[in-house]
Amino acid sequence: MVKVEIIETVKASQTQNGLRHSDYLRYRRYCAQKLRRLRKSAKFTFGRGKFQQKQITTDLCQDSRYILMLLYNAERSWSYAMQLRQHLSLSSSAKAKRHLLTRLRKAVKWSEALEHAVNAVGDVKSTLEAQAYKSLMTGYLDLEQQHWEKARDSFLASQAVYQRLSEVADTIEVVAIQQKLSSLEPMIRYCQHQLGNSVSTQELLDLKFSQSPESELLNAQIESLLAESRQQRVQNAGEINIKGKSYTVRNEKARLALQKAEEVFMALERASNKLDLYTEAFGYYDEACRYIKKDKDESQASGDVGEAAIWGQLLEAIQQIKKGRVVERNLELARQAEEKFEDEIDIAIKGGRVKGKPQEIVKIYDTILTSLKALEDDTRENEIRAKRAYYMSLVNLYSDRLLEAYALLQRCDELGGKTDEVKVLEAKLEAALALRDEVPDISALKLVSKKEDFPPALQPISCKPVFYDLAIDSIEYPNLQEKAKPKGFFSSVKGWFGR
Numbered sequence: 001m002v003k004v005e006i007i008e009t010v011k012a013s014q015t016q017n018g019l020r021h022s023d024y025l026r027y028r029r030y031c032a033q034k035l036r037r038l039r040k041s042a043k044f045t046f047g048r049g050k051f052q053q054k055q056i057t058t059d060l061c062q063d064s065r066y067i068l069m070l071l072y073n074a075e076r077s078w079s080y081a082m083q084l085r086q087h088l089s090l091s092s093s094a095k096a097k098r099h100l101l102t103r104l105r106k107a108v109k110w111s112e113a114l115e116h117a118v119n120a121v122g123d124v125k126s127t128l129e130a131q132a133y134k135s136l137m138t139g140y141l142d143l144e145q146q147h148w149e150k151a152r153d154s155f156l157a158s159q160a161v162y163q164r165l166s167e168v169a170d171t172i173e174v175v176a177i178q179q180k181l182s183s184l185e186p187m188i189r190y191c192q193h194q195l196g197n198s199v200s201t202q203e204l205l206d207l208k209f210s211q212s213p214e215s216e217l218l219n220a221q222i223e224s225l226l227a228e229s230r231q232q233r234v235q236n237a238g239e240i241n242i243k244g245k246s247y248t249v250r251n252e253k254a255r256l257a258l259q260k261a262e263e264v265f266m267a268l269e270r271a272s273n274k275l276d277l278y279t280e281a282f283g284y285y286d287e288a289c290r291y292i293k294k295d296k297d298e299s300q301a302s303g304d305v306g307e308a309a310i311w312g313q314l315l316e317a318i319q320q321i322k323k324g325r326v327v328e329r330n331l332e333l334a335r336q337a338e339e340k341f342e343d344e345i346d347i348a349i350k351g352g353r354v355k356g357k358p359q360e361i362v363k364i365y366d367t368i369l370t371s372l373k374a375l376e377d378d379t380r381e382n383e384i385r386a387k388r389a390y391y392m393s394l395v396n397l398y399s400d401r402l403l404e405a406y407a408l409l410q411r412c413d414e415l416g417g418k419t420d421e422v423k424v425l426e427a428k429l430e431a432a433l434a435l436r437d438e439v440p441d442i443s444a445l446k447l448v449s450k451k452e453d454f455p456p457a458l459q460p461i462s463c464k465p466v467f468y469d470l471a472i473d474s475i476e477y478p479n480l481q482e483k484a485k486p487k488g489f490f491s492s493v494k495g496w497f498g499r
Contacts, residue, residue: 074110
């Protein structure tokens with residue numbers, strides 16, 4: 001019996017060759033190169049003459065390389081279809097749509113050949129994996145053709161097989177199977193929605209932002225539904241409120257861009273890739289600012305100063321909203337960076353080497369403080385300053401300056417940042433300073449002692465000697481006027497003859 005790890009092979013190939021960044025062109029080229037290498041190693045090339053298709057029979061499939069040929073043929077066709085789907089999301093084309101369906105049909109054909117070959121020569125586990133793979137490809141085709149019931153049944157069949165496989169798989173294989181199951185769930189829910197089951201806008205957003213290599217087809221379908229919902233709510237989103245003032249957004253394109261940004265933030269809480277979603281939302285804010293700036297420039301060109309001022313106020317309001325979201329993004333960035341330093345504090349107190357760089361978090365908090373000053377938000381400033389003082393104390397702690405670290409923790413207490421982790425770190429520093437025979441007294445710090453020395457006391461010093469020239473008034477210089485004779489015109493003429 002031949003054993004083929006279809007799930008692991010597909011996962012490794014996709015992860016290492018572009019699909020981590022949705023680069024389907026790179027993955028398609030990889031599949032073509034892999035097929036070429038497999039044919040060459042198995043001596044199954046087509047030659048340089050007239051092309052004749054060679055059939056992969058059941059007898060040949062006793063060699064696992066021929067089964068991999070079927071698998072990579074299906075993967076190449078599927079990745080080509082996903083690449084076309086990306087192009088269609090930017091510009092609609094009937095020709096590209098037909099080409100996409102053709103490629104998906106080829107992927108289904110190759111997956112059926114794979115299932116037939118594995119059923120004949122493979123073991124039970126390989127047979128189940130091939131069945132799940134074939135059902136998945138069939139579901140993609142039905143989803144693109146909007147055959148919702150068939151697509152749902154195919155995805156459910158694939159889900160059932162993957163669930164059975166997860167019960168007998170080892171710990172490494174379970175991770176790949178769980179990823180497949182998580183990518184199937186939004187597709188099944190979307191098909192159920194199209195068949196009449198009600199799904200809220202929030203659930204549609206969750207489905208759209210569930211990132212997986214298989215989500216391109218689903219996102220294209222969900223985007224059309226969100227566009228309809230967006231058009232219904234666009235009238236209600238005609239105003240934005242900031243600092244107690246309301247601004248009317250008259251430009252419809254800017255209104256749609258702001259609505260898309262709000263949809264991204266609605267899905268942000270449940271998403272895992274939050275920083276990428278923040279970047280996407282900032283792009284929508286920039287898009288809205290471009291449309292409004294264009295209207296402002298047109299009003300100025302026409303001489304309507306009042307309307308141009310209104311557009312300018314609206315533009316400034318949107319920029320203020322974006323700055324507030326930038327602060328939220330930086331706080332999320334700081335939160336992710338903070339997780340690196342929790343396990344290294346004890347090592348630093350003992351004088352060991354640590355890998356963490358808390359100064360990176362200090363830089364993030366400096367950026368946040370600058371943004372808060374621009375927003376004139378004083379409520380959160382003390383909280384951010386307290387966190388900055390805490391990580392500045394870690395900077396000193398990692399540099400083995402325990403007294404300075406302890407002083408900064410005292411500053412953190414003054415700013416209201418007396419958290420449990422600050423208390424624990426203070427206790428550890430007091431114990432470490434006691435072991436080093438250093439008293440954790442702030443008055444003994446270098447900074448405070450220098451402060452007490454100002455202004456410095458005056459001390460006598462030796463004077464610099466001063467020299468006076470007393471003889472210059474008594475010296476008589478000779479009269480040189482007698483030696484200087486007057487020169488006439490002929491004296492210069494005589495000089496021409498060398499005399």
